Amino acid sequence: MTKRSASASSTSKLPRCLALLVLQSVQNEGVGSQAALDRALRASKISGPNRGLVTELVYGTLRHRRRLDRWLEQALDRGLRGLPSEVLNALRIGAYQLALLERIPDHAAIAATIDEVRKVVGPNKVGLLNAVLRRLARQRPWTGDASSGLPPWLVKRVSDYAATLSIDGPALLRAFDERAPQHIHVRTDHQIGFEDRAAAAELTLHSIGQIPGVYRVESGHFFESEIFTSRAAIAQDGASAAVVRWAGLNSDQKVLELCAGRGAKSLFLAASGAPVTAVDVDERRLQGAQRLVERAGLTTLDTVVADAAEPLPFAAASFDLVFCDAPCSGLGTMRRRPEIRHRRIAADLPYNHALQVRIIEQAAKMVRPGGLLLYAVCSFTEEEGPMVVEHLLRNAPQWRREPSDAHWVQPFLDQRGDLRTHPLQQGVDAFYAARLRHCG
Ligand SMILES: C[S@@+](CC[C@H](N)C(=O)[O-])C[C@H]1O[C@@H](n2cnc3c(N)ncnc32)[C@H](O)[C@@H]1O
Known part of the structure; x- marks a missing residue:
């Protein structure tokens, strides 16, 4: 983290700032996204819906980073090279909301991003953030861009795998860009009566195919059950x-x-x-x-x-x-x-x-x-x-x-x-x- 980094406690209620701190530790400290996110959410006092937003911003920004960078490159006069990592990650968070989070209107996404990450990026970068995100919102370079979020060598590997199994390659590429569902696996010694226990815990579960003991969580709070x-x-x-x-x-x-x-x-x-x-x-x-x-x-x-x-x-x-x-x-x-x-x-x-x-x-x-x-x-x-x-x-x-x-x-x-x-x-x-x- 840089000198300008804010601590998790001083930013604990700001979802975009927390997401930025998580992205920084994934990128600069080599921490896994899940571990960094769990740690940040535990240390913060962030509430239910905002917890969901932090998670969405971290995973979404990482998943779509290649596309976000390509779009940002077009909106920056001097390109991305030389940008401090906290500024680049803040721009990615902003761009992700503009391009891929339909429920947040553009003006709200830009204003909230700037407001919440200000402490981390430093006041002298606020103007840059504002100008680039506004330009991006006008240009909308994502319109019609159906490229994969994977690097070219991985696109090839996924396509080869699809060919080996005779399945639809473009569909498999798209599936790897999506969010994984939440699955749970029940121990064999707890299988009897399990569905009643799940109902009592207000979990809505669907068995996935025939894999024994595996369910997809549709709703409810599994980790609190x-x-x-x-x-x-x-x-x-x-x-x-x-x-x-x-x-x-x-x-x-x-x-x-x-x-x-x-x-x-x-x-x-x-x-x-x-x-x-x-x-x-x-x-x-x-x-x-x-x-x-x-x-x-x-x-x-x-x-x-x-x-x-x-x-x-x-x-x-x-x-x-x-x-x-x-x-x-x-x-x-x-x-x-x-x-x-x-x-x-x-x-x-x-x-x-x-x-x-x-x-x-x-x-x-x-x-x-x-x-x-x-x-x-x-x-x-x-x-x-x-x-x-x-x-x-x-x-x-x-x-x-x-x-x-x-x-x-x-x-x-x-x-x-x-x-x-x-x-x-x-x-x-x-x-x-x-x-x-x-x-x-
Ligand atoms: C795929 S992960 C295992 C995941 C684990 N079985 C699970 O289900 O959560 C691979 C594991 O191999 C361990 N590992 C890596 N190199 C190893 C080695 N040379 N000998 C033994 N374990 C090794 C890593 O520490 C890591 O825990």
Whole structure:
């Protein structure tokens, strides 16, 4: 933050200013948008509708940043280069409201933006903001502009993915530019009577397709409900839920979970009653996983900090199921984390592939003969998904893809039998997963 930055407390009731501070920390401190937004909203005293506006401005500005910059470029005599980041982000917030938030009239959007961000950008930039936003409102360069909010290399990747699955490429591009719906995933041990509990909590839910235990929240306050506080269900995208369900949740298996992170999938593995050992290289994330599982009243999770790309500290072939949610670009989740589209570059993918190959090789060594390996990533790129699995299948002939007869998963399977999801299918994120059997 610069000298002119206002603290969250002094700006706590100004939605546009709070949105600007969040965008600044996403851009300059490398924080994820969700984490930065949660932190800012918690620290502020902002009320209901204004909380919604902050969220809309942060996600919308990040999602449409490429277009906003192109439009702003036309309205600025000297272009965007050299503008301090707080001024550029304030202009983006203003432009987003003018171009894409129909419910706010232009004059109100301009006046409120200038008024609320004044403290952060400094009084000497107010004139510039005013002139540029007024010019933009007159020029309306967005009229007829149907270009994607993704960088060109990602437009190509999404189009390639659509071609692979024989689905509508332009529609998939548009879907990645939209806001993701709120999904929740209910634990198997809380499924009975769940819909009555949801009704008592005044939540309106719709099941999405057939993914077991997954609902879209239509209305109500999920995070304030006892369903969430007891961790009977958590907010989790349908694709993420599908991956863990596809692993097959049952209490008779000894489970190793690699790259467990903060435990969003550990919760469901542990809720099956199976003993689960969760591994991650990041100790703080694993502590989060432990807290989540304890909060849910479950006791079957052990955590071990280890690098899964190196030999693991367990006996070889000692687990029935190894569930590996490998680190990846996260491109499949870019509706929920819109900053990802600006942070990733094509050169990340071979690097990720090399790491994932090392991780799947270590994962495979941990599975007993006859056991199962589930490899997953929250990405749709060939390098991070199919090419990693093909590498294992080529080099270790004891592994085979396991055909799946679960009815609900069939619509998500590709020709090889791997799970490949996307937002045009029940609004879920784009994930890849393969279910592999050790036939040695
Ligand atoms: C896709 S995220 C996992 C998300 C988590 N399973 C969930 O559902 O919330 C990948 C995780 O891999 C971890 N990771 C990255 N490199 C690793 C490595 N070499 N060994 C073990 N874990 C690693 C990261 O810390 C991160 O938590």
